[in-house]
């Protein structure tokens with residue numbers, strides 16, 4: 001992405017705040033004008049008061065000074081506050097935009113983007129970007145005007161001297177250009193390290209139990225230390241260049257002042273100039289050099305911001321792999337059947353996971369899918385709500401290809417209990433009501449009862465209002481699974497997908513949940529992936545999946561009689 005493109009896109013983001021920015025800039029220009037006026041006052045101070053001993057000016061000048069500082073203070077406040085406000089608005093907008101964008105992405109996006117990386121994009125990159133926009137870019141504009149006004153004062157005072165300083169000062173541009181590229185490169189590496197650190201943090205904090213169980217504290221500590229050390233050396237490198245800039249610029253400024261003292265002094269001694277003019281000139285020049293020095297500091301911020309913008313825009317440019325068609329229709333209420341037609345599916349890396357799946361599930365049927373792990377059961381069920389897109393063939397619901405309907409209308413008709421139980425850091429009540437925040441207390445209780453979760457929830461310290469800790473740490477695996485079942489029950493969707501929904505339950509509660517699920521399954525079309533084959537013995541039809549192929553199907557008894565894959569699986573578990 002070129003700088004020009006980045007600026008163009010940033011402008012789009014800032015556009016809603018244009019008016020505030022213009023006011024801020026006008027205030028900035030006033031600040032710059034007042035700064036120039038301050039420098040100009042030095043001339044009157046010296047010539048009229050100290051040399052001419054003019055009493056009138058002595059009375060006037062303190063008053064003028066106070067007024068100028070006062071007015072400058074007001075406009076300064078206006079512009080800094082407005083800038084801060086616009087900057088923070090941009091941060092807010094960007095974060096919301098990235099967040100929404102991320103949640104439009106398909107499963108494959110999340111497989112390829114580690115959580116920590118995404119978090120650092122939303123949190124730290126966006127901040128870098130804002131700093132570049134509001135502090136740096138706008139600072140440059142302010143400084144530009146300040147320099148212009150001060151130069152007017154300088155030329156007005158003594159144009160010959162002004163010309164001389166113009167020979168020396170451009171040297172200041174060299175370090176600015178030279179360091180700019182370095183800063184940008186360093187910033188990119190720095191942010192990569194920040195993302196790595198977020199990833200380690202995320203992994204080890206959510207996986208703290210595994211770290212403990214494998215006594216890997218030291219190992220993770222070292223891993224973290226290495227990352228932090230990488231970040232440290234990059235930051236120090238950055239600091240090295242940043243810190244050298246200031247003395248370098250001072251030196252160049254000192255050179256300029258030395259030259260001015262020499263030629264200006266000659267002028268005053270020969271009577272071509274007054275001391276007041278000379279000092280006002282020097283004050284203005286020093287004041288004008290201040291922003292030039294500032295550019296070097298601001299430059300590193302701008303470079304960091306541009307690098308951050310590149311990363312942020314890269315995420316925003318990722319099109320969701322699976323999107324609604326332009327003329328997608330609403331999926332009508334499901335009443336007939338779901339059909340998998342010559343379906344093939346491969347993941348991105350090219351390995352084919354499902355091969356030539358042909359399956360028709362009439363409404364109301366509960367179909368069980370069994371097979372060794374890695375057979376493709378989860379993948380098959382992820383295709384139904386379009387978490388993944390079929391590679392070849394199609395899935396039809398009531399004869400309509402699921403690619404022709406809106407994802408919202410499709411997913412509204414599907415309830416899922418996933419293999420990994422995901423609960424949010426919220427109350428038990430809100431977790432159950434996740435699919436319908438307006439659900440009545442009664443409905444929530446009923447769902448909990450049906451999932452055989454009601455009793456243990458009531459026994460929690462705050463009952464249904466108990467907060468679930470990070471990933472539901474305060475509940476047992478079986479309890480968490482029952483809450484997620486209650487959540488699916490409450491959604492009351494015609495199509496139900498249970499992916500090893502009872503795998504974390506002990507035999508006792510499994511039997512209970514089994515009863516609940518049987519109630520649930522009754523009027524629904526259900527895909528049950530079962531880990532324990534005893535739980536699906538009664539299913540009307542069992543599909544045996546092996547290496548992505550349907551190798552057998554039938555009832556429990558007919559499959560046992562076949563003495564094939566199913567019998568093998570069954571014997572492994574129960575003999």
Ligand SMILES: Nc1ncnc2c1ncn2[C@@H]1O[C@H](COP(=O)(O)OP(=O)(O)O)[C@@H](O)[C@H]1O
Pocket residue numbers: 111347348349353371372373374375376377378379380
């Ligand atoms: N995101 C992914 N990218 C690439 N391969 C995957 C991905 N997810 C699963 N697989 C592979 O697809 C196959 C089927 O996985 P899965 O559907 O989870 O099996 P099951 O649920 O039957 O245990 C496995 O070989 C697995 O390694």
Ligand SMILES: [Mg+2]
Pocket residue numbers: 377378379419499
């Ligand atoms: Mg699975």
